[in-house]
Amino acid sequence: MSISLPAGPWQMHTHPAMNTLFAIRLKMADERKSAALAGECFRQLENLESLLSRYREDSDISAVNNLRAGESLLLHEETWSCLRIALEAHAMTAGLFDVTIGSLTAPERTAELHGRLSLNPDRPEITCIEPGRQIDLGAIGKGYALDRMADTLRELEVGDFLLSAGASTHLALGDATWPMELIGDSESRTIELQNNSLSASGTGIQGNHIIHPFLKPEETSFPRRVWVVANSAALSDALSTACFLATSEEREKFLSAIPDLADIIVEDRDGNMIHPTRG
Numbered sequence: 001m002s003i004s005l006p007a008g009p010w011q012m013h014t015h016p017a018m019n020t021l022f023a024i025r026l027k028m029a030d031e032r033k034s035a036a037l038a039g040e041c042f043r044q045l046e047n048l049e050s051l052l053s054r055y056r057e058d059s060d061i062s063a064v065n066n067l068r069a070g071e072s073l074l075l076h077e078e079t080w081s082c083l084r085i086a087l088e089a090h091a092m093t094a095g096l097f098d099v100t101i102g103s104l105t106a107p108e109r110t111a112e113l114h115g116r117l118s119l120n121p122d123r124p125e126i127t128c129i130e131p132g133r134q135i136d137l138g139a140i141g142k143g144y145a146l147d148r149m150a151d152t153l154r155e156l157e158v159g160d161f162l163l164s165a166g167a168s169t170h171l172a173l174g175d176a177t178w179p180m181e182l183i184g185d186s187e188s189r190t191i192e193l194q195n196n197s198l199s200a201s202g203t204g205i206q207g208n209h210i211i212h213p214f215l216k217p218e219e220t221s222f223p224r225r226v227w228v229v230a231n232s233a234a235l236s237d238a239l240s241t242a243c244f245l246a247t248s249e250e251r252e253k254f255l256s257a258i259p260d261l262a263d264i265i266v267e268d269r270d271g272n273m274i275h276p277t278r279g
Contacts, residue, residue, distance in 0.1 A: 001167055001168075001170070001180055001181065001182060001183065001198070001200060001227075002180070002181035002183060003162070003164075003170070003178065003179075003180060003181075004178070004179040004180075004181070005025075006160075006176040006177060006178060006179075007176075008027065009027070009028065009029045010025050010026065010027055011025070011026045011028060011031055011034035011035075011038075012024065012025045012026075013026075013034065013035060013038035013039075013042075015038075015042040015045060017042075017045050017046060017049050017145075018045075018049050018052075018053065018141060018142050018145065018165070020142065020165055020166035020168075021166060022042070022045060022142075022145075022146075022163070022164065022165055022166075023162075023163070023164040024037075024038045024041055024042075024149070024161065024162075024163055024164075025161060025162040025163075025164075026038070026153075026158060026160075026161050027159060027160035027161065027174070027176060028158075037153065037156060037158060040152060040156070041149040041152055041153065041163075044145075044148060044149055044152055045145050045149060047078075048078060048141075048144070048145045048148065049145075051076050051078055051079045052078075052079060052082060052137050052141040052144070052145075053137075053141075054102060054134070054135060054136050054137070060073075060075050060076055060079040061079070061135050061136075061137065064117070064126055064128075064135055065102070065134050065135055067117075067126075067127075067128035067131065068128060068131060069128055069129070069130055069131055070127075070128065070129075071127070071128050072125055072126065072127040072128075073125065073126055073127075074124060074125050075124040075125065075126060076124065077124055078148070079124070080119075080124035080125075080126075081144075082137060082140065082141060082144040082234070083099075083119055083126070083135075084119065084121070085140065085144065085234045085235070085238075086099045086137065086140050086238065087119055089140070089234075089235065089238035089239070089242070092254060092257065092258055093238070093239070093242035093246075093254050094250065094253070094254055096212075096241075096242040096245045096246055096250065096254075097140075097238045097239075097241055097242040099135050099136060099137050099138070099140060100113075100115075100117060100133040100134065100135055101113060101133075101134075101136070101211060102133075102134030102135055102136035103132065103133070103134040104211045113132070113133070114130070114132040114133075115128075115129075115130045115131050115132025115133035116128075116129040116130045116132075116133065117129065117133050117135075138241075139165075139168070139169070139199070139201075139237040139238075139240075139241060140234050140237045140238050140241075142165035142166075142169060142233075142237065143165065143169055143171075143197070143199065143232070143233035143234040143235070143236065143237035143238070144233070144234045145165070146163045146164075146165055146169060146171045146197070146233035146234075147171070147197075147232050147233050147234050149163055150163055150171055150173055150233075153173075154173070159174045159175065160173070160174030160175055160176040161173060161174060162176075162178055163233075165233070167200075168199060168200045168201070169197065169198070169199045169200075169233055169236065169237055170193060170197065170198050170199075171196075171197040171232075171233045172193045172194055172195065172196065172197075172198075173195055174194075174195070175194075176194070177192045177193070177194045178192065178193040178194065179191075179192055179193075180192070180193050180198055182200075182227050182265060182273070184224065184225060184267040184271060184273055185224060185267070185271050186270075186271030186272070187271065187272075187273055189265065189273050191227075191229070191263065191265075193229065195231075196229050196230065196231060196236075196262050197229065197230055197231070197232055197233040197235070197236040197237075198227060198228070198229050198236060199227070199228050199230075199233070199236035199237045199239070199240040200225060200226065200227050200228075200240060201225070201226050201228075201240040201241050201243070201244040202223075202224055202225030202226065202244065202267075210222070210241060210244055210245065212245050221269070222244060222245070222269075223244065223266050223267055223268050223269060224267040224268065224269060224271065225244075225266070225267040226240050226243045226244040226264065226265070226266050226267070227240065227263075227264070227265045227266075228240040228243060228261065228263070228264050229261075229262040229263040229264070230260055230261050230262060231260040231262065232260070235260060235261075239255075239258070239261060239264075242254070243255070243264060243266070243276075248276060251264075251266075251276050252276065255276065263275075264276055
């Protein structure tokens with residue numbers, strides 16, 4: 001994706017986290033104030049990474065992944081909130097979005113999924129019913145971090161800003177309209193992003209890294225790319241993943257029931273950019 005800056009002035013700050021580069025673009029002339037605001041967000045980002053990364057031995061997610069049958073764990077509120085959003089996305093996509101299939105992406109990949117976790121809906125607690133499930137929040141963790149940083153900037157009464165997690169997810173809030181060029185292999189298309197989030201899923205940058213929860217790799221036939229615009233970064237990340245994995249019939253079935261989805265564009269295997277039917 002290519003970003004065009006609206007009329008400014010804009011201040012930009014970056015910070016590496018969650019295996020990507022986060023960027024904050026704030027509409028203000030005061031560079032010192034801008035840096036202070038960005039610093040507040042990046043401290044929040046570091047805290048979220050310490051909770052949500054499966055690669056941090058002291059994180060909530062690592063602790064969940066090490067639970068034995070019958071064991072429960074009290075979670076930090078942020079972890080619980082992110083997992084609840086992931087569970088909601090799992091339900092609305094008929095299971096295509098699943099953060100508990102980390103064992104399929106590990107170097108010692110298992111042949112099939114097993115195990116069961118139970119997330120308490122009323123308190124920040126998770127229980128291992130049967131071991132085997134490995135949580136990998138991946139993109140939804142990055143999207144959740146963007147949403148939380150956006151909450152912080154709104155609380156600090158910042159007007160216009162664009163938050164980005166790498167090149168794949170952007171969250172724009174305020175009066176500014178952001179022209180975003182969606183670049184495919186054969187054609188491109190520009191959309192305008194305002195008070196929404198845009199996420200992309202595909203194999204162009206990281207290769208075939210998106211795992212289907214039900215099918216073996218040889219049984220799948222994915223499009224080239226999918227772009228989704230939704231009302232939150234966590235949701236756009238989850239839906240772009242699910243829409244990439246879905247057949248056209250599956251997309252039509254679950255997308256028609258999601259009111260917070262603003263737009264979807266699919267680059268099919270022939271390089272055509274299409275708007276799928278949404279019921």
